[in-house]
Amino acid sequence: MTIQSNGHSENPIKIPKIKFTKLFINGEFVDSISGKTFETIDPRNGEVIARVAEGDKADVDLAVKVAREAFDQGQWPRMTGFERGRIMMKFADLIDESIEELAAIDAIDAGKLFTSGKAVDIPSVANMIRYYAGAADKIHGQMLKMSRPFQAYTLREPIGVVGHIIPWNFPSTMFFMKVAPALAAGCTMIVKPAEQTPLSALYYAHLAKLAGIPDGVLNVVTGYGSTAGAAISSHMDIDMVSFTGSTEVGRLVMQAAAQSNLKPVSLELGGKSPLIIFNDADVDSAVNLALLGILYNKGEICVAGSRVYVQEGIYDEFVRKAAAKAKTWVVGDPFDPRSQQGPQVDKTQFDKILSYIEHGKREGATLLTGGKPCCEKGYYIEPTIFTDVKEDMLVVKDEIFGPVMSLMKFESVEEAIERANNTRYGLAAGIVTKDLNLANRVSRSIRAGIIWINCYFAFDNDCPYGGYKMSGFGRDNGLNSLDKYLQVKSVVTPIHNSPWL
Incomplete structure (x- = not known):
């Protein structure tokens, strides 16, 4: 870093x-x-x-x-x-x-x-x-x-x-x-x-x-x-x-x-969005996407890809490259054009994120990289990646809202779908694969309001998004978001010479 x-x-x-x-x-x-x-x-x-x-x-x-x-x-x-x-x-x-x-x-x-x-x-x-x-x-x-x-x-x-x-x-x-x-x-x-x-x-x-x-x-x-x-x-x-x-x-x-x-x-x-990376993915591109998914806006984004599932065939390579890439991530003053990550919004959020990192370590997760404050002053935190995490750990279950990734291995497509859905949230999800049939199958199986395939944070004014489950209801963006600010009124009149007159 x-x-x-x-x-x-x-x-x-x-x-x-x-x-x-x-x-x-x-x-x-x-x-x-x-x-x-x-x-x-x-x-x-x-x-x-x-x-x-x-x-x-x-x-x-x-x-x-x-x-x-x-x-x-x-x-x-x-x-x-x-x-x-x-x-x-x-x-x-x-x-x-x-x-x-x-x-x-x-x-x-x-x-x-x-x-x-x-x-x-x-x-x-x-x-x-x-x-x-x-x-x-x-x-x-x-x-x-x-x-x-x-x-x-x-x-x-x-x-x-x-x-x-x-x-x-x-x-x-x-x-x-x-x-x-x-x-x-x-x-x-x-x-x-x-x-x-x-x-x-x-x-x-x-x-x-x-x-x-x-x-x-x-x-x-x-x-x-x-x-x-x-x-x-x-x-x-x-x-x-x-x-x-x-x-x-x-x-x-x-x-x-x-x-x-x-x-x-x-x-x-809130959200605790999964990013599922399959064996056929280009590892370098997948690493870049995964880091973007958790470090963009210092992880303070409800759709952050905080749970990253990597198929076993590329897992070890992914872990090695993700750690190396995270260590080059530039944390610093938001006015410095070289900075890729600024400070957390306030001391309360800063302390909350650090407490989750400590909790992850106490629960037995392995701290692959990061995990500490940085810079001389201000609320800056290193990009943090945990491995050896289990689904019942708080770092996997809770929305941390910071630059903290939980990195996990999976074997089968069925396992990936089951684990991705094993959350009280359902705001977003990401899928990385070259197989369109696989992408379509998985995207139809994940219970989330928006699914990104081979991309992340692909927002647009035309594209509605919102949550399933405890991620809420209603949709922002898109023309349909006008509906929640409108009432529908029906006006009825009889047709002349009808038996109802």
Whole structure:
């Protein structure tokens, strides 16, 4: 493993001044009602970036009130889809003009690689907005051929006020994965970004105002999950909640929604995704894919390929090459263009990952490589690979959400399928083989929401993904993700001179 000294890149990037730290409610940046603030921390060094307004139930109530008024009496739901789409296109253009600043904000707030944010994350969210902007004027109902003498059709109408609760691992991507289709549908909304990464969400609220999104349509309440997030989940005047995060918190969101006004929820939750590599795979390519699958975004991704199953014929070669490759992986400052892995998002996550590594060693797993903190300061962890692991070990069962791979050997196709499905999760899976028939057989047998064959992290605006089992329900991405932000209304009239008149 190669370590770059954090904070000393060859091409230093100017860290942007943080402009927005207050709640965004009804088109204005405002202090929290309580006046409280909280610190957001730079994971590169553990230092405070800024103090951000700490919203709670009172602030959520205020945000919901203005969102309710914007939905019940405002222009956004009543605009034509074309008009909404045009404003969303301008929103996307404004993001394009701020790519470098937004990528830098996510780098200092979430530890994300600046080069990746600039080249991939921020341009992708602008294109995501354009994707749904193009769908805004194509939301149609159906004419129904009734079996009785009635004329009928359906309308697809915005569901109302939506609460979005988003995680910290992809602050920009997750923001728009929720917000873009909800805007296209004509909803108004309250967004609660993760307390670890509130800064880019507030910046996007500023750009939304500049783009012409009416006041009250998009509100951002920063704060903690146990207060602001809980208030959104249980609010009687919120019509739907979309949540991405842990399975444990997802369960609480669902309970709160059920105990309040029975609002529908969409939950994209945890994962412990298998990557199955068969004997006919090119070993070098498979090693690269496996390391990408667990080390991308420092393992802080719900679909990470954290359980790697390698068929016995190539297992020993794979282990040798994976260890060698992991030792060359560059961990360091996210602004250094040579870095392949930045710091974990905060000390809590850093400590959690290290505790799982220690637990794996105590349970008898063999630490092939990594397993320790690195760099002089900040929350950096070495790429870590365990071998000699068993299915009942916590490192195999639990979502660690860090750069920790469990590497296992299998013999038969049937064994691989059985072990891949031996998890309470079902978010994603990967298959590496040159045999298309084998790939088709295995992909149909694994219970997961998205299967990647000879690739990984192949996301696209057109491709829906979400979970089976305890990985949740509902789908993000794709045109079908509009459905959760829409209601279907049937309108029926009798046909003239029918016996029903």
